[in-house]
Amino acid sequence: MSKTLPDLITETAYQKEPRHIYTVSEITKDIKIILENTFGEVWVEGEVSGFSRIPTGTAFFNLKDSASLLKCVLFPSYAASIKFEIKDGMSLVCFGRMSIYEKEGKYQLYVQQIEPKGIGSLQLALEQLKQKLEKEGLFSPRHKRPIPYLPDRIGIVTSISGAAIEDILRVLERRFKDVHIIINPVRVQGEGAKEEIAQAIKDFNLYNQQLMRDQQIKVLIVGRGGGSIEDLWAFNEEEVARAIYNSKIPVISAVGHERDFTIADLVADFRASTPSVAAEMVLPKKEDLKERLNDFNQRLKRAFLDIAIDYQQTIDNSAYRLNLATQHIIALDTNQFNAIRNKLILFNPLNIILQHKDKIINLVRQSHLRIEYFIKIKDAQFSKAIEKLNSLSPLNILSRGYSITFKMPTEEILKDIRSVKLGDKIKTRLHKGEILSEVKDVGMGS
Amino acid sequence: MAEIKFEEALKKLEKIVEDLEKGDLTLDEALKRYQEGIELSRICSQRLESAKKKIDILVKNKKGEFELKPLDEVKTEQ
Numbered sequence: 001m002s003k004t005l006p007d008l009i010t011e012t013a014y015q016k017e018p019r020h021i022y023t024v025s026e027i028t029k030d031i032k033i034i035l036e037n038t039f040g041e042v043w044v045e046g047e048v049s050g051f052s053r054i055p056t057g058t059a060f061f062n063l064k065d066s067a068s069l070l071k072c073v074l075f076p077s078y079a080a081s082i083k084f085e086i087k088d089g090m091s092l093v094c095f096g097r098m099s100i101y102e103k104e105g106k107y108q109l110y111v112q113q114i115e116p117k118g119i120g121s122l123q124l125a126l127e128q129l130k131q132k133l134e135k136e137g138l139f140s141p142r143h144k145r146p147i148p149y150l151p152d153r154i155g156i157v158t159s160i161s162g163a164a165i166e167d168i169l170r171v172l173e174r175r176f177k178d179v180h181i182i183i184n185p186v187r188v189q190g191e192g193a194k195e196e197i198a199q200a201i202k203d204f205n206l207y208n209q210q211l212m213r214d215q216q217i218k219v220l221i222v223g224r225g226g227g228s229i230e231d232l233w234a235f236n237e238e239e240v241a242r243a244i245y246n247s248k249i250p251v252i253s254a255v256g257h258e259r260d261f262t263i264a265d266l267v268a269d270f271r272a273s274t275p276s277v278a279a280e281m282v283l284p285k286k287e288d289l290k291e292r293l294n295d296f297n298q299r300l301k302r303a304f305l306d307i308a309i310d311y312q313q314t315i316d317n318s319a320y321r322l323n324l325a326t327q328h329i330i331a332l333d334t335n336q337f338n339a340i341r342n343k344l345i346l347f348n349p350l351n352i353i354l355q356h357k358d359k360i361i362n363l364v365r366q367s368h369l370r371i372e373y374f375i376k377i378k379d380a381q382f383s384k385a386i387e388k389l390n391s392l393s394p395l396n397i398l399s400r401g402y403s404i405t406f407k408m409p410t411e412e413i414l415k416d417i418r419s420v421k422l423g424d425k426i427k428t429r430l431h432k433g434e435i436l437s438e439v440k441d442v443g444m445g446s
Numbered sequence: 447m448a449e450i451k452f453e454e455a456l457k458k459l460e461k462i463v464e465d466l467e468k469g470d471l472t473l474d475e476a477l478k479r480y481q482e483g484i485e486l487s488r489i490c491s492q493r494l495e496s497a498k499k500k501i502d503i504l505v506k507n508k509k510g511e512f513e514l515k516p517l518d519e520v521k522t523e524q
Contacts, residue, residue, distance in 0.1 A: 150453030160503070160520070169501070178452045178497035182514060184504040200504075206511045207504060214451075289456075289494055294458050297487050303466035304480040311473045 025102070032100040035107060039098040044070060044109055045117060048090045061086065063094060071108035072096070078112045083125030091117035122229055126236050129263055133238070138245045139266045145250040147270050151218030151282055153180045155199040155249065162184035163225030164254065164275035171279035176286045182217060188224035193234035197222065198243035205248050206422070220247060220263060221278045223254030232256050233265035244268055254278035340439040405429075408436070417442050450486075452493040460490040 022030070046063030053059040057076030062069050072094060074086075086092070095113040099104065114123040155392070158164040160183060172181070184204060186196035201222060208216045222244065232348060234240060235255045244251045246269045253268035254275040265271040272278035345351070398404065405414045408425040420426065420439050428435045450458075462483040466476060502514040 037475060057524070070448060150456065152451055155504070172499055172501075176452075176494065176497055178493060180500045180502070182502050182504050183517065190499035203504065203506060203512070210512065286494060290491075292492070293456070293459075293490050294457075296463050296483075299463045300466060300480065300483040300487065303463060304476055304483075307466065307469055307471060307473065307476040310469065320513070 024105075028100060028102045028105060029109075031101065035098055035100060041095065041097050041112075042109075043093055043095050043113070045091070045093045046070060048086060048088050048092055051086055051088050058307040059086065061088075063092065066210075071106055072111050073108055073110045074114075079137070082114050082121065084116065084121055084128050085125075086114065088200060093117050118419055122236075126263065126438040129236065129238055129241070130266065133241055133263065133267070138241060142267045143245070147250055147252060147281065148218045150284060152178065153217045154213070154282055155180065155204045155217040155220040156183045156222060157182060157186055157197060157204070158183070159188045162188060164188075164223050167274070168221065168279040171276055172283055174285075175280070176289055189227065189231045189234060194237035194239045197234055198237075198239045201240075201243040201247050201251070208249060213218055216226075217249055220249050220251045221254055221272075221275065221282070222251055222268070223272070223275050223278065224256065225275065226256040226260065229260075232260055232262055235262040237263070240264055243265045252278045252281065268446065306433040398429065401431070403428050403430045417444065450489060452490060455486045455489050455493070459483055459490065469495070472489070 020190040044063055046065050049062045049064055049069075051059065051061040059074040059079060061072050061074070063072055064070070069079060074082075079118075093115045094109060094111045096109045096111040098107065099110055101108060115121050119127075137143065156165065156168060165183060168181075172179070182204075186200045187193045188197065201220065204217055204220055211217075222235075222240075224235070232255055233255070241263045244253070244264055250269040251267075252270045252272050253262070253264045254272040254277065255262045255264055256274070258273040261271075270281070272281055286376065332446075406427045406429070407414050407420060407425050408414060411427070412419070414420060420442065422439050422442065424439045425436050426439060428437065462479045464487045465471065466479055466483070471479065501517040503517055504519045505515050505520075508514055
């Protein structure tokens with residue numbers, strides 16, 4: 001091979017045409033026109049690499065596939081409409097204008113719109129925000145506060161003309177009404193919705209700080225009626241999520257229908273599938289309350305009765321035990337008493353008296369015996385004496401012929417004649433019989 | 447007692463029932479709770495029948511102060 005291909009081309013151009021020399025700018029401009037006219041606005045698909053953003057907000061990245069690489073530029077005016085974050089390695093479908101950056105001679109895609117490949121861009125944005133907030137702990141169950149039971153003041157963040165407020169008020173009509181509902185009306189979709197929703201939540205918290213504790217709003221319902229994913233989008237915004245997270249008042253999210261799941265639902269302390277469900281949660285049915293009240297009533301009575309019966313049994317039991325104890329004490333005391341009484345009996349003065357009485361009786365008996373003996377002796381002596389006496393009796397002397405004369409009527413024994421005078425009666429006792437006489441004469445005798 | 451809120455009365459009643467069900471009260475205390483419970487239960491039933499709703503709109507005025515306006519008023523203004 002004698003000549004290379006470039007040599008041939010150069011030769012031909014060089015020989016056939018008169019020489020035309022472009023300036024760099026001219027040729028670049030021409031290329032730009034050809035490029036723009038040929039492609040205009042196109043969709044290009046590829047994998048992101050080298051993504052970077054400069055402080056003005058303009059982003060640069062490459063789209064590439066296994067063989068080629070296309071430089072891309074994303075200006076801030078377009079970037080604002082892209083909800084998700086672009087990261088290296090993502091598969092994107094970019095829409096834009098093919099053109100040339102003349103200063104650097106770079107052809108590139110001026111991106112106006114981006115969609116993640118295989119998934120909607122909102123979906124991707126949602127996923128990304130979810131991951132981010134999850135990492136920060138905004139969905140953590142630890143942060144979730146309990147929804148108060150029967151809150152008497154309820155704050156509602158929703159549109160005043162929307163379906164949500166109608167649903168909530170309709171539920172209220174059917175329910176126990178001892179409640180004060182305060183609505184903070186907001187736009188729930190379109191421009192400014194996320195800011196208004198977030199601000200309304202903040203305002204309720206500010207307002208609460210000015211209220212006495214028992215006047216405070218106990219729970220917030222934040223939501224709206226059903227709609228497309230775009231309609232519900234405000235509830236997927238970071239600003240709203242953070243407002244819910246930072247709310248001191250527990251928040252029930254109530255966005256759209258059962259199937260709709262938003263970031264607000266994940267951050268909220270409780271997710272109600274619809275606004276009606278949220279209202280039903282905090283506004284109980286009158287019948288339910290009645291039933292509850294009845295239940296309390298019955299339990300109250302039963303519990304009190306149980307305690308009363310328990311006490312009665314305790315008292316009965318105590319009385320029984322008291323009885324037992326008393327009997328025991330009495331038995332003990334009786335034993336002691338008996339012991340003491342026995343001791344006492346031992347030292348009973350009566351016994352001593354009885355003993356002494358016995359002695360006395362003995363002594364008396366003995367003395368009786370002695371006296372009898374003595375009397376017998378004396379008797380004998382007396383008989384002897386009588387016999388002796390008899391032998392000495394004047395009457396015995398009388399038997400020998402002596403007599404005794406008594407003065408009458410005194411029966412005084414006469415021993416001296418001077419005791420009688422003439423005419424006195426005298427009695428003379430002979431050994432046998434008596435003679436009554438009258439004194440006839442008195443004389444001194446010899 | 448007449449000013450007590452429904453949910454407060456119900457909560458108190460529940461507490462009293464639970465206290466009584468624990469059963470470790472003196473008879474005097476139990477009787478006191480029981481009477482209190484009966485009174486609360488009466489108040490609750492009364493409240494159930496006579497409850498009234500109130501719906502307001504939270505409004506921030508130009509000074510940034512919060513005010514409550516009845517919903518009906520706001521609706522007629524619009």
